[in-house]
Amino acid sequence: MTDIIRVAVAGPFTEALDYLPPANGPAPAVGVRVRVPLGRRERVGIVTAGPTASDLAADRLRPIIDVIDPTPLLDPATMALIEWAARYYHHPPGEAYLTALPTRLRRGEPATPGQSTAWHLTDAGRAAQPDARARRAPRQRQLLEALQRSGTLTPVQLAGIGGDARSVLRRLVEQGLAATDTAPDYGLLPGRADQPGAALNDEQQACAAAIRPTAGHAAILIDGVTGSGKTEVYLDAIARSLECGRQVLVIVPEIGLTPQLVQRFQSRLSGRIAILHSGLADGERLNAWLAARAGVADVVIGTRSAVFVPLARPGLIVIDEEHDASLKQQEGFRYSARDLAVLRAYRSDVPVVLGSATPSLESLANAAQGRYQHHALTRRAGHARPPSMQLLDMRGQPTREGLSQPLIDRVQSHLDAGGQALLFLNRRGFAPTLICHECGWLAECDRCDARYTYHRGRGRLHCHHCNREQRLPHHCPSCGSVDLRALGLGTERIEAALTEAFPQTPPVRIDRDSTRRRGSFEQAMQRAQTGETRLILGTQMLAKGHHLPAVTLVAIVDADQGLFGADFRAPERLAQQVIQVAGRAGRAERPGEVVIQTHHPEHPLLQQLLHGGYPAFARTALAEREAAGLPPMRAMALIRAEATDRHAPLAFLRAAVPLAPADDAVERLGPFPAPMERRAGRHRAQLMLLADSRSNLQAVLSGWLPALGRLPEARQVRWSVDVDPAESL
DNA sequence: AGCACGCCGACT
């Protein structure tokens, strides 16, 4: 038996691979990156164990090519978290390790931060008498004084001085008065702590008091209505953590990591802040990651993947908008940043805070079972009162492009009273369907089982599922009629209807189409926030975060689409959307009003929301999930398969069923075709597993999945497992 | 996932 090193490399391997130690030099430590041969290629991998014995025949072993890191890149806790996640989500560990690393480290580049030049005075420079300086050119004098004042000058500070400071400095260096050195530059943002926080009310105080940075692990769910000041509680807890010398990790949904949020953190906290999100340049991302790992950053604000960032001195983890589906990766390594953050906090023995105005049913169930502390923030900050909510029965109502007369009247009266109105419709484009009035032909995408959405502004048909676009046909391809009509509602159409109904008050539309240009979202929001525009309409994008204090009316244009979704989570999503959008209204002095257009005013979900708000809805929804045997009461996993061939996905899943380990504790549903069977030219099917316990589910998956890859049918499909799926479509 | 090998169709 030869001593080998285990190395996790990207590829379809369920385990790390065995390698001989490098020919020249000692065995690399666990946690360092190495370059290894794999087939004809060379790969970067992470050492996960060794030296140890191999089960493999010696003649199949190849040596490590070289060792990249002098010291471990990943600490044991981070490695254990990634290993655990790879097993739990049944994803190859090598891929899990590499997705946890910034691109540059993945490619094997050195783990060193950016460098910046800094200038300082030499002894000669310091010794130069003030009067001697006085004889110098004014620019030189200015820089000498600046160097004297601040000790060193960095490029950022130089930019503040202006002019061609660099060439003046070069002169000073030539004269021996100044010298350069290089210093690591992690590109961190300074916390300025120059704004006082609002005093916490008693609810916020009780909640903040429960977050004790040095008292070990606790999971705290902050269930706070919009405007109740969750962020103030986070900031209070973060500041106390920083005072204890601990780092804080804040995880936010992709869309939540806005400059405004960063600004707010900077203005309220001291210490250095690192930002981690997908929009960063490779170098910036590497710097932020290294700063977190080195303990140079005190606060790390990041999206999903930041849950894996190593921390030198972890003290607190915050997950904002914990209900948000974007915290679950939807392809490849399908991990939940929220769930992993809770596990990580537990293992690091630090508190974790989960905040939302509309907590996921998962988190509410955890709270009910005593695993999380549950803190409700029921009062809005300042004098803002909760909005009143009202259903508008659409049945039999005449409508103008989807707007009922009562809704138009409400909008008018709010505008008359000097308020702003916000209309929410979660469907962009002009209309979701284009139909031939002569023969009934529908404009359908030829790659998806879906209809084209008609975008009038662009004069095109657009499939929202595969992004295929087409010019608008002049006449029906089936019968030749020119009477093609738009059926149904989209934001463009509402915009047109509003423009006509309120000619004096031009609306601003905020959706992915209208905000495609860089900065146009901020611009539109600006117009809404300053009151320059008093009619605001849009999608999803409106529901998140931004304060619109002058909005007094919020209208949900069409609640019906969310009531009968195929996904069992559709009602939860609708409720969250309604509450989040409603939360935009009446945040200032004026009371807000929320109206919901529906053809199903008697629907229990709407009735619950209306009379008991989100908590009442959640109670009912949890009872329904319990009765139906669905998450969060039971654990779920999906096995998905897709292929260009129509029959292959179902054939694969049917072949898979008999290989499943017998276990009565795990219920199997399907296989069945996905609700939208064909998408982007691929046919899709799935098989659902439900179990009373996660460990039963895991046992079945572990005993089953390895056999699936060996099925001949597996070669015809792309298949994947999704543990705790966020969408079961 | 890559990247080879290998065994059948249309081309300089």
Add this chain to the structure above:
DNA sequence: GTCGGCGTGCTC
């Protein structure tokens, strides 16, 4: 006679 299509199989 080759160039190249993508089915099949392997990587420690």
